[in-house]
Amino acid sequence: MRVRIEGIDRRPLLLPLRVPFVIASGEVTTTRAVEIEASVSSDGVTALGLGEAAALPPVTHEDVDDIVNRVDQAVRVLRAAEGDIAPEHAKTLIFALDRAFEGAPVARAGVEVAILDGIARLEKVPLYQWLRPSATHQTSFLTDITLSIGAIEPMLEEARSWHGRGFRCFKVKVGRDVDHDMRALEAIAKSLSDVTFRIDANAGFCAHDALTLLGAIERLSLRVECFEQPCAASDLDAMAEVTRASKVPVIADESIRTLRDLQAIIAARAAHGVNLKLSKMGGALHALRIGVAAQTAGMRLMMGGMVESRLGMTAAAHVAAALGGVDFADLDTAFLLTAEAHEGGYTSEGPHLTLTGAKGLGVRRLLRQPS
Numbered sequence: 001m002r003v004r005i006e007g008i009d010r011r012p013l014l015l016p017l018r019v020p021f022v023i024a025s026g027e028v029t030t031t032r033a034v035e036i037e038a039s040v041s042s043d044g045v046t047a048l049g050l051g052e053a054a055a056l057p058p059v060t061h062e063d064v065d066d067i068v069n070r071v072d073q074a075v076r077v078l079r080a081a082e083g084d085i086a087p088e089h090a091k092t093l094i095f096a097l098d099r100a101f102e103g104a105p106v107a108r109a110g111v112e113v114a115i116l117d118g119i120a121r122l123e124k125v126p127l128y129q130w131l132r133p134s135a136t137h138q139t140s141f142l143t144d145i146t147l148s149i150g151a152i153e154p155m156l157e158e159a160r161s162w163h164g165r166g167f168r169c170f171k172v173k174v175g176r177d178v179d180h181d182m183r184a185l186e187a188i189a190k191s192l193s194d195v196t197f198r199i200d201a202n203a204g205f206c207a208h209d210a211l212t213l214l215g216a217i218e219r220l221s222l223r224v225e226c227f228e229q230p231c232a233a234s235d236l237d238a239m240a241e242v243t244r245a246s247k248v249p250v251i252a253d254e255s256i257r258t259l260r261d262l263q264a265i266i267a268a269r270a271a272h273g274v275n276l277k278l279s280k281m282g283g284a285l286h287a288l289r290i291g292v293a294a295q296t297a298g299m300r301l302m303m304g305g306m307v308e309s310r311l312g313m314t315a316a317a318h319v320a321a322a323l324g325g326v327d328f329a330d331l332d333t334a335f336l337l338t339a340e341a342h343e344g345g346y347t348s349e350g351p352h353l354t355l356t357g358a359k360g361l362g363v364r365r366l367l368r369q370p371s
Helices: 064-080 089-099 104-124 127-129 152-164 178-191 208-219 236-245 259-268 285-296 312-322
Strands: 002-011 014-022 027-028 032-042 045-055 138-143 146-148 171-173 196-200 225-230 249-251 272-278 300-305 342-344 344-350 352-355 364-365
Touching: 002 045, 002 064, 027 064, 032 064, 032 104, 045 104, 045 312, 064 089, 064 178, 089 104, 104 127, 104 249, 104 285, 127 285, 127 312, 146 152, 146 312, 152 171, 152 178, 152 208, 178 196, 178 208, 208 225, 208 236, 208 259, 225 300, 236 249, 236 259, 249 352, 272 312, 285 300, 285 312, 300 312, 312 342, 312 344, 312 352, 312 364
Parallel strands: 146 171, 171 196, 196 225, 225 249, 249 272, 272 300
Antiparallel strands: 002 032, 014 027, 032 045, 138 352, 342 364, 344 352
């Protein structure tokens, strides 16, 4: 089946957060995303696919205006390549997108996912099945929930609220003040004795401070599942120092965007695992390739996102399903929003997410859009 790209459209997708999303390197109060719609056809049949290009400044170099501009510029290139794009030749699609979106992985990711969603809808299969037809697919996930950096009492109130909704694993943002981080983790653990933690420094610590926090975690007997990106993205020596000393898996996030980055991390022994994100890696196909390579190397996998809506989280879950599951599902950011622009994709009960098995992503625009 040969596929033709009939058109690509885009619109900003700015949805408000319940509370500010605060990490070591920045803060946002809304999603900074662009919804992409791709019209694809085959043998006279047309399907519309959706994708989310989700930025998170300053983690990503791109923001909303950058994404919109790059999508508009890329349409000409993609239309010129349309006769060569077919689902059985994914390398051709990858090449066309790489050429159109060089240096713009966030925009690339949104467009690629929209095209793949459309193709899978034409094929009448879920996207995860199109991505890896012969794989064993895991379609249910138990996600964590994120607690942003803030004053300890509001963090504790947030934790209690999510605990009441069934969440038992908290991804706690750290990395600005190690003493504050220790006090916050201790307060949550004392208040909610049945929870586990994933801690995420977003590259905010030096090796000394990261090791100080790990020492406090051990003294307090906190149940910590992993430590994400303790040190600067480019400082693999510091990452390796923490990895050697850590009794919990260290997960690289900001340090990995490409397959070459994965190879460098493995060579430096700079992490026990990697966090896959479609926006930073340029889409589902690149993320899937990196994920398979990491699995082959015996590394742990986390599947996460930027600050994304249901649309983006569903796409990430399809890649996780195509991989046969991941060690750490971090598919929570749609829960952090006060409004939704889409429905479908997955069902949820507390922290339990299950893909619906519908064609493509299975996500639809809501008839009434949030204001």
